[in-house]
Amino acid sequence: MAETKEVELAKRGVEAFVDRANELHHQGRHAEALKQLQRARKICEKKLGPLHNSTVKVLFILSSMREIDGTLRKPADINLHFTFFDNTMEEPHYRNNIDISRILRRRAYVDELGVSAELEFDEFDGESRHVLGSYGDAPACYARWRVNDNAAIIDRVCTLHAYRYRGVARKCLQHVAHDVLCCASRLKLTLHGLVLLVPQQHSTIQQKLAEASFISLDGSVGPLSCVRMCLPISPEAPPRFPSLGLVDI
Known part of the structure; x- marks a missing residue:
């Protein structure tokens, strides 16, 4: 039961960091958004493991934030x-x-x-x-x-x-x-x-x-x-x- 509670708290922490990263990314604060996602990834690595849905989602978002040349991608639509x-x-x-x-x-x-x-x-x-x-x-x-x-x-x-x-x-x-x-x-x-x-x-x-x-x-x-x-x-x-x-x- 304690393990389940720990996993739930880890998931909520990841969700909060991802949510904040999305807000910062839209506001043009791309480097700060990246830091939030990196914090989320650390929680995933320590608490959830590589195959957890939250880990997969964070890694996908991290990869999608960068262009082929490694630069941070801007939002496609500001509307x-x-x-x-x-x-x-x-x-x-x-x-x-x-x-x-x-x-x-x-x-x-x-x-x-x-x-x-x-x-x-x-x-x-x-x-x-x-x-x-x-x-x-x-x-x-x-x-x-x-x-x-x-x-x-x-x-x-x-x-x-x-x-x-x-x-x-x-x-x-x-x-x-x-x-x-x-x-x-x-x-x-x-x-x-x-x-x-x-x-x-x-x-x-x-x-x-x-x-x-x-x-x-x-x-x-x-x-x-x-x-x-x-x-x-x-x-x-x-x-x-x-x-x-x-x-x-």
Whole structure:
């Protein structure tokens, strides 16, 4: 049991270094990013071994950061872009994106909000559509959605600390809304609203959503005690999201 706990702590340490390296790489601080990855590699070598998934991932990122001549590679794209994925896709593509999103969610919900990993990574992951927002190759934000009755449930919205207060979450939700409507049209589903699950402690977010025509539904739901904020869907106009600011948790 002690060995399992040690491995888990090592994995979390590696994830933190990789996450920070991605942020630094995007900010143009390539040498600092490289140092973070080298620290992650040392943990892998000492605690996890050469065949562990975390070790393989760190070594891959290290190799991908350099050009053929050995110089550090710059991010290919400095714009915020979004990748949608679900378990109907090819396993390597799906698994890689899930692994990256879990690092992000662990930082935002487990480390910052104190949510247990058992509650954070629940059974809805397998039946949800996921979206990962990135600046270049650096992950910045995440959300997921699924259909329940006649509504699209959106939850686990989060943004890494370095990218907050830039409207990242609002852009993420706009892309989620577009994806929901496209999927509903393709599958001929009739949806009456988008329901955003907001952690109960984020009262400011709830107020901002209420000002933007979201309706607060009765009672909290789920093990994270989230408030349900519903935005009715109008067939005449796509859903719009305000500048949410503090939704970037």
